[in-house]
Amino acid sequence: MFFSGLELTIAGMTVVFIFLIIMVSSIQLMSYIVQNYLPEKKKVAKAELVLEDTVLIAAIAVAVKNRK
Numbered sequence: 001m002f003f004s005g006l007e008l009t010i011a012g013m014t015v016v017f018i019f020l021i022i023m024v025s026s027i028q029l030m031s032y033i034v035q036n037y038l039p040e041k042k043k044v045a046k047a048e049l050v051l052e053d054t055v056l057i058a059a060i061a062v063a064v065k066n067r068k
Helices: 002-037 046-067
Strands: none
Touching: none
16 A cells, blocks of 8 residues: 555656656747747837827827817
């Protein structure tokens, strides 16, 4: 009885260990693929962000003014 439990414990731990190895390997592979084969997003300069914010604020102001 004791040895059956021990065998089951070792088998379960082995299955979990193999699963974790496969999971870590697949995550590393996906990371490699994403970093090397997918294009990076366009980096936006601060000036463009400020301009977009200014345009957004102006559009909101016009909308509020026309609402009343």
